[in-house]
Amino acid sequence: QWSLIVASFYPGTIIGFLVVPTLADRFGVRRSFILTCIPAILGCILQLTARLAANTNLVLFDVVLCVGRILVGVQAGSSLCLLPLFVIEISPMEYRSLLSTFQQASQSLSTVIGFVIGSEHLLNMGAYRFEWMQAIALVPSLAFSILLLSLPETPRHCFLHTCDFVKVSKAVTFYHGHRDVLNARRQLLLETGGSRYGREEWNPAAIKGLLLGCIAAISFAFTADDLIDTFSAYIIHSTNGSGTGEQTDLRSELLTILLGVILVLSSVFGSLLIDKYGRRPLLIAGLIGTSLSNSIVAINRFLTSPILTAIAFALTKCFIGLGAARSIPHRHNELT
Known part of the structure; x- marks a missing residue:
């Protein structure tokens, strides 16, 4: 029983891996990061009810923990894929x-x-140690979501998905620390040829x-x-x-x-x-x-x-x- 609950995290990570191409293509990397924080938040909230579920039914207790860990795993798996993409989109090549x-x-x-x-x-967190741990686990996902909401779109996303030169200039200035938009665009075109995530041809x-x-x-x-x-x-x-x-x-x-x-x-x-x-x-x-x-x-x-x-x-x-x-x-x- 314990091993099953612990291992339930990993099917969630596989789901997270698989949804990244679709999310990144449709919403962009920054917005995909925000969306994938939602399963982690829901998973922690669901596991906060584990004590109540245990008092109701042991099977329900197992289901609550397994589903909660699967949801957290979705965020973990997708983040492992999205983080390198986010670094690529916001950082200069050098x-x-x-x-x-x-x-x-x-x-x-x-x-x-x-x-x-x-x-x-x-x-020592006392009798409600498990609940405290879930509440603490909520903090990074919530803080990360708020941080991402306050950030501008990435230079790559602006180049490939918008024609607003003002947004492009702000993104390059914010992430690269300079206003050399033409040079940043030249590097991007050399890397991608204008392609989008999930739209590259199979070769x-x-x-x-x-x-x-x-x-x-x-x-x-x-x-x-x-x-x-x-x-x-x-x-x-x-x-x-x-x-x-x-x-x-x-x-x-x-x-x-x-x-x-x-x-x-x-x-x-x-x-x-x-x-x-x-x-x-x-x-x-x-x-x-x-x-x-x-x-x-x-x-x-x-x-x-x-x-x-x-x-x-x-x-x-x-x-x-x-x-x-x-x-x-x-x-x-x-x-x-």
Whole structure:
């Protein structure tokens, strides 16, 4: 039951991935971001009623949590796709590659914050801890929606969807920090040829890019990043001969937070390395490294050493941050 509720997040992310092309083509990236915040807000509000559902019917309780996590997953999956597109639309070409690499760092930082807030030992929220956590989770989506509503349309959207030169000039000035609209437009036309998201023709280059992207996404899925975040405490418990007492729970939570911090630091360091050396060598090194470190965890299943398991998890996080999560081609982010 617990595993089903936890795993219900991932079908939502798949739905989020699939709706991005249609949303971006019809509404633009900025407005699509605003729309995808709605499922996350609804999901958190729905999960706020979980205690009431549990008092009514246990089946209803499971349904409320699963549907709520699916809705949150829709926003998470779509945001992973929309964020690189948003960076592409608002940033000058010379800064785009470096800026796009910090997606992993910001994502891992938010995960660490979630671990700290969700810790029973570090923050005592009383009997209504679950409700407080859902209320806190509402804040980023609401704040992000308000921020996006206050921002002008992106330069790319203005170039391709409007003939209002005043809006184009304001967008370039706001996002690029200068008024060289003609140069920004020249760069945009060189990148896209005036095409719109979802309207590009299927050709060998597009098909090759799709296949490479799918392979990269599958390879990242097998790094076990989400698995470590979700089940690390359980895995440590299963290899710890001292049982599952309060001290063991505290150590497991602190270890999970430490692993998140390691991922943040390695992601920032990896971003700097990727901007200098390119994505492909670090991506290959990261995938090989995660394969080896995850193999240690598999072997350690027979040795039952919690210290070795923790070290292997830490190595996995390092390799993920350094390269395994970097699936967007270096200097070719417009293909995302």
